[in-house]
Amino acid sequence: MASTTLITKFAHLQIPLEDVLNATNNFHHDNIIGRGGLGHVYKGQLQRSGELIKISALRLDCKHGGGVVEFWTEVSMLSDLKHPNIVSIVGFCYEKNERIIVTMYEAKNGSLKEHLSNPNLTWTQRLKICVGVARALSYLHYDQERGYGVIHLNINSSTVLLDENWEPKISGFKVSIKQSLNRMDQVILSEPIGTIGYMDPTIEKAKGVTHKSDNYSFGVVLLELLCGRKAFIPNDGHRLLAPFAIHHFENTTLQDIIYPDLRSQMSFQSLTKYSEVAYCCLKKERRHRPHMKNVLEELEKTLQIQLRHEDVVSPFYIIAFILLFPNFVIIA
Template structure:
């Protein structure tokens, strides 16, 4: 009989319910592959309500994954934030281990939209602010009694819902830490995805909350440049050293996403927003952890960048037409008088 950790017993979902929800894990319901196995979309009956879910089914063929499974369940069972995925429950039955969350990725992951020309500067900023707030909650929320170092922040673990609101996922390697020790090194092997790894890990043999800051800085530049953190067949495989070089040489506009460049050239206010944003992103990538900002200040800066971007937005075409017609009629009426 499978042993279930008592603390999470209230979250357990019978295997037959998950099988029914995913049509027996039908291939047509596969919506992605995580580090632990395939992810299925389904419809699950829960408390009298039919909800759309994502079910991560642990791939046991090659062994392992059990520690990561329980880490993710443990983390998500405690975390409640609008920019973090919500757990529905889990299945630990008949050699199956499945994590069930609400279906958040109606617009896929951020990785799929980096070069999307329809994703405006304001929308990109709102995504950044949402993720920053999630990370600030992980690092500093006092109500839990512990902080969380995510260790898997990248554009694939940031999901976008139907309104392009970001939802941070991927907690399989996260670490709990005492709130007053978030800056202290936790001994660890290099954890994360190539292109996002904190360069200080090799020197200190461990991670801190500043490792999340570095990874988030890479994401900020992915959003700005419209390209992934690592491209295997590219001369500039790693984005981080490339953007650091351009920033320090004051040639950052050379590698910005073309659509964003067009927006910046049209609206001066966006240029001011870009300045705050790029300074913040650059500070996240400082090699020495002590020179990187904390998430609280990053949230403040990104909110300022968003505020400046929102101060000057192009008016909708219909509003412009209405505005013109109104004043034209007013002019005609005054002339007649």
């Protein structure tokens, strides 16, 4: 589809270049909040319908003529998607050799990738993030109101953004594919797409992708949160996390690679259920991977188990503190 046709179709989302320049202070380097393969992301403030809103502006690097397909794919996807765990589009600019996608600035806490080894990100918070991402993926794969499913194809800890309340927001829809809801299990012919460490290893053999390719990528993100390390570390002996963690799971030694700061926080039941969910998402054969609806259900149960564990543990520590320090006075 020609760009002129697409500009007409999405005319209601078009933002003048002058407005984006004003919002980002002419793409000042101090406003850069992200760097990716397609270009830089800038923060800014944009006047929209009489209201000043905080925005993120992805400015595509168009010097080499690339990124146009990805640009329109993202605009098309985000224009249809409305979910609390997916970034919200504000508009786009397609003017004077500039290709810019503008979304709400929702990454107050950056990307998940920046916090994998953050000792202050608790096990409960990590579980809540997982549940939020699973809700978004379930919406993408099965939402009946939209009339079609979406295969994201680039789920990783960099495309999961975190707002001020640590709620996850999925971004990065540049290579996503639409598919009929009744054909989500059918293979869509495709070259290997995604990021090293997260990519469904069956793509090459199957000559394409299904929604279960997202499930594999999500399984890797679950491992990252559990182990506090990235999916791919170039110069590490175990540079790919997924096969390394699968080996430990199958040898019942997963405890050895859990992020140390998390161990004392976990209930044994929540760890068991969580690791089983991650392991199932990473099954070699797609037909053995659970549907995202089931993944979501199991993760919600895991979170409830952990919350009940904390409700039991907290009063115990309060009682122990009172017994140890009976004369301690709290001054309001």
